Amino acid sequence: MVEQTAHIRFVRGPSPFAARKTFLEFREVFSFHKRFVDLPFHTTYDETMEKKRLTIKDIAREAGVGIGTVSRVLNNSPHISESSKKAVLQVVERHNYQISAEAAGLARKTKRRKLVGILLPDISNHYFFEVFESVYKKFKNLDIDLIILNYTDHTSETVKRILETNLCALMLFAIHLDKEDLQLLKNRNIPYLYVDSYQPDEHCIHVDNHTGGVLAANYLLNKGCSKPCYIHGPTQAQTDKDRYAGFAATIETALSVSPLQYHAIITEKSGYEIAMQIIDAGECDGVFCFCDEIAIGVLKAIRRTGSSLSVIGYDGIRVSEAWNLSTISQDPELVGERAVQSVLPLIDKITDEGPKQIQLVPVLIDRNS
Amino acid sequence: MVEQTAHIRFVRGPSPFAARKTFLEFREVFSFHKRFVDLPFHTTYDETMEKKRLTIKDIAREAGVGIGTVSRVLNNSPHISESSKKAVLQVVERHNYQISAEAAGLARKTKRRKLVGILLPDISNHYFFEVFESVYKKFKNLDIDLIILNYTDHTSETVKRILETNLCALMLFAIHLDKEDLQLLKNRNIPYLYVDSYQPDEHCIHVDNHTGGVLAANYLLNKGCSKPCYIHGPTQAQTDKDRYAGFAATIETALSVSPLQYHAIITEKSGYEIAMQIIDAGECDGVFCFCDEIAIGVLKAIRRTGSSLSVIGYDGIRVSEAWNLSTISQDPELVGERAVQSVLPLIDKITDEGPKQIQLVPVLIDRNS
DNA sequence: TTGAAAGCGATACCAT
DNA sequence: ATGGTATCGCTTTCAA
Numbered sequence: 001m002v003e004q005t006a007h008i009r010f011v012r013g014p015s016p017f018a019a020r021k022t023f024l025e026f027r028e029v030f031s032f033h034k035r036f037v038d039l040p041f042h043t044t045y046d047e048t049m050e051k052k053r054l055t056i057k058d059i060a061r062e063a064g065v066g067i068g069t070v071s072r073v074l075n076n077s078p079h080i081s082e083s084s085k086k087a088v089l090q091v092v093e094r095h096n097y098q099i100s101a102e103a104a105g106l107a108r109k110t111k112r113r114k115l116v117g118i119l120l121p122d123i124s125n126h127y128f129f130e131v132f133e134s135v136y137k138k139f140k141n142l143d144i145d146l147i148i149l150n151y152t153d154h155t156s157e158t159v160k161r162i163l164e165t166n167l168c169a170l171m172l173f174a175i176h177l178d179k180e181d182l183q184l185l186k187n188r189n190i191p192y193l194y195v196d197s198y199q200p201d202e203h204c205i206h207v208d209n210h211t212g213g214v215l216a217a218n219y220l221l222n223k224g225c226s227k228p229c230y231i232h233g234p235t236q237a238q239t240d241k242d243r244y245a246g247f248a249a250t251i252e253t254a255l256s257v258s259p260l261q262y263h264a265i266i267t268e269k270s271g272y273e274i275a276m277q278i279i280d281a282g283e284c285d286g287v288f289c290f291c292d293e294i295a296i297g298v299l300k301a302i303r304r305t306g307s308s309l310s311v312i313g314y315d316g317i318r319v320s321e322a323w324n325l326s327t328i329s330q331d332p333e334l335v336g337e338r339a340v341q342s343v344l345p346l347i348d349k350i351t352d353e354g355p356k357q358i359q360l361v362p363v364l365i366d367r368n369s
Numbered sequence: 370m371v372e373q374t375a376h377i378r379f380v381r382g383p384s385p386f387a388a389r390k391t392f393l394e395f396r397e398v399f400s401f402h403k404r405f406v407d408l409p410f411h412t413t414y415d416e417t418m419e420k421k422r423l424t425i426k427d428i429a430r431e432a433g434v435g436i437g438t439v440s441r442v443l444n445n446s447p448h449i450s451e452s453s454k455k456a457v458l459q460v461v462e463r464h465n466y467q468i469s470a471e472a473a474g475l476a477r478k479t480k481r482r483k484l485v486g487i488l489l490p491d492i493s494n495h496y497f498f499e500v501f502e503s504v505y506k507k508f509k510n511l512d513i514d515l516i517i518l519n520y521t522d523h524t525s526e527t528v529k530r531i532l533e534t535n536l537c538a539l540m541l542f543a544i545h546l547d548k549e550d551l552q553l554l555k556n557r558n559i560p561y562l563y564v565d566s567y568q569p570d571e572h573c574i575h576v577d578n579h580t581g582g583v584l585a586a587n588y589l590l591n592k593g594c595s596k597p598c599y600i601h602g603p604t605q606a607q608t609d610k611d612r613y614a615g616f617a618a619t620i621e622t623a624l625s626v627s628p629l630q631y632h633a634i635i636t637e638k639s640g641y642e643i644a645m646q647i648i649d650a651g652e653c654d655g656v657f658c659f660c661d662e663i664a665i666g667v668l669k670a671i672r673r674t675g676s677s678l679s680v681i682g683y684d685g686i687r688v689s690e691a692w693n694l695s696t697i698s699q700d701p702e703l704v705g706e707r708a709v710q711s712v713l714p715l716i717d718k719i720t721d722e723g724p725k726q727i728q729l730v731p732v733l734i735d736r737n738s
Numbered sequence: 739t740t741g742a743a744a745g746c747g748a749t750a751c752c753a754t
Numbered sequence: 755a756t757g758g759t760a761t762c763g764c765t766t767t768c769a770a
Contacts, residue, residue: 053762065741066741067741067763068742068766069740072739073556076549076556079739080740092556092558096718097558098558099557100762101533101535101764102474102535102764104533104763105764106762106764107763107766109766113533115516122509136489139519140491140519145518147515148515148516148517149514150508150514150515152512163470164474187443187445189462189465189466190467322665322688322691322692349465422747426747429757434757436749437749437758441756448756449756469746471747474748475748475762475763476748476749476762740770741768742768743767743768744767746764746765747762748762751758751759753756754756754757
């Protein structure tokens with residue numbers, strides 16, 4: 001009889017909700033008779049049923065105490081007898097019960113913790129990580145936690161998680177959200193800041209890439225280069241386009257020729273390989289790279305071959321100093337710092353007027369590379 | 370009359386709960402008469418009262434719609450008239466209303482998102498950040514979000530936030546929690562993993578520091594050093610003690626003298642300064658540093674002064690390659706990878722038996738520095 | 739010390 | 755398309 005009962009198959013009715021309710025009632029009754037039939041409390045009827053989450057009510061029943069007691073034990077409240085405590089913890093342990101933080105938070109009196117969300121790009125040069133590091137360090141002193149929201153292609157999935165997360169602000173690193181997702185954020189009044197990309201009518205902070213390209217061009221020209229080239233990173237990125245545009249325009253004005261163009265992915269290895277090609281071809285005497293990682297690869301190739309190629313990178317990440325690499329620095333630490341400065345007022349809803357847009361200017365760090 | 374009412378001072382009764390309830394009822398009634406008295410809905414009576422959180426009910430009333438409609442608007446559900454939508458969003462905007470993610474999560478059907486918590490140490494060499502970077506990258510492919518929990522001296526405050534956070538696991542970087550806090554985590558069945566410190570009877574992963582010290586000593590001995598010294602980092606840290614112990618024991622066995630000891634904080638600058646002292650004193654011919662950051666400072670001093678001092682660092686962070694610094698590598702990337710591997714089964718509750726303890730072995734990277 | 743009951747603020751179903 | 759109600763799983767109060 002017990003076996004039979006345990007295998008009853010509940011067919012979903014028109015409303016799964018109702019069906020579930022029915023089952024719960026069923027289990028409730030069943031549980032009541034537990035002592036007679038000796039069926040484990042946890043019996044589920046079928047895998048078609050959504051797995052029931054364990055609640056303190058379940059724990060309380062099984063431990064033979066009230067839910068209040070369970071709650072108190074879980075929260076280490078005083079005035080609990082050792083025996084109750086032990087009983088509860090035993091059941092908790094046995095079922096690997098985990099409290100629902102949502103429910104707890106909802107019921108609690110004191111609220112409002114500060115949590116800032118961050119979206120980091122997939123294909124990332126180390127630059128973003130250094131910006132992130134800077135952001136992290138600033139928030140560390142402000143009693144603000146940081147959540148890094150994982151995301152893949154489908155931003156809509158990510159946005160869904162964002163909305164489930166009680167953020168007080170969101171930082172978007174080199175990511176563009178589409179209208180619909182943005183609207184969702186706006187509906188929910190979650191302030192957000194674009195980092196490293198310019199967005200009209202939005203809070204954003206970025207470093208002027210066009211100017212960076214110009215600086216790089218001037219660097220190579222000053223070194224006496226007459227046959228400069230550019231190694232692209234991700235060509236679909238606006239940053240890549242802008243850097244090249246500034247670079248090419250300056251070169252063309254000065255030399256009346258367009259710079260040669262190469263393409264690499266953002267790794268030292270890729271930079272090294274392209275550099276070997278460039279050196280072999282012998283058609284260039286100066287290289288401007290989309291980012292420092294590529295440039296370091298180029299530098300390695302130069303040092304290995306003894307080539308006289310000049311090279312300049314972009315970003316100003318920490319290792320560039322060690323390699324003695326000239327670079328157009330975006331000062332990741334500063335960017336992070338300013339980003340935090342921008343976000344703070346948004347968190348506290350001190351949104352005076354329109355969007356705050358910050359444009360920083362990159363600087364040349366000349367290490368004679 | 371309006372003014373008077375608005376300034377009524379509610380004296381807290383024996384139960385603040387009851388007092389609050391009374392006020393809510395009061396406001397409810399008041400709100401009902403709103404059109405007659407033209408009092409802003411948000412009127413609070415006194416700063417002694419806890420600020421009432423706005424709910425969708427409030428929004429619904431003010432927008433003149435039902436709560437269902439408000440919810441639908443906020444979630445961009447279909448089948449909403451433009452007029453309702455506009456009305457709701459207007460009110461939302463006006464009051465800067467933010468949804469309660471807890472309540473929403475509780476009410477929602479689909480649950481269970483994966484979130485791993487991380488505690489990073491305050492005083493950190495870059496090593497930890499590289500381990501973190503590795504961890505982050507691994508989780509990125511696993512649909513798991515990461516939350517960095519800010520913490521200061523009072524871990525109890527942090528633990529409280531941890532418990533409020535529905536984590537599916539926690540990673541403790543170079544931090545030791547006391548018994549009580551640990552018990553709280555255990556009560557809640559939140560699995561945790563110590564990273565970079567050995568803890569008996571707990572899940573942990575760390576790199577053998579004693580062996581690292583031995584390797585460093587042998588390196589200097591092989592370079593022909595006869596007067597080696599050690600630059601300490603944070604002396605209270607077990608890692609520092611262990612590295613020194615391994616180093617000193619090996620040196621003493623080989624040379625029958627104890628190595629000289631210096632102290633630095635974890636910055637290049639500090640390493641540089643100490644190195645200048647060492648070079649000036651001329652009593653050493655080899656330096657083993659607690660971490661790469663210090664060692665790089667030493668290296669700079671050596672290169673600037675043209676000293677023949679040998680130097681070896683510890684950690685194997687990325688920049689060590691660029692500086693051509695010999696180091697005892699803890700391979701942060703690997704540590705992160707293994708840490709994630711360890712945590713994953715904990716998340717899925719595949720806790721076969723006892724604590725899983727991983728000890729990795731550091732390796733010498735000889736760059737002839 | 740303990741159990742029971744009343745919220746917390748949203749979602750989702752159902753009926754309209 | 756919309757309003758109302760039950761419900762989510764917990765904390766806290768109150769009474770015992």
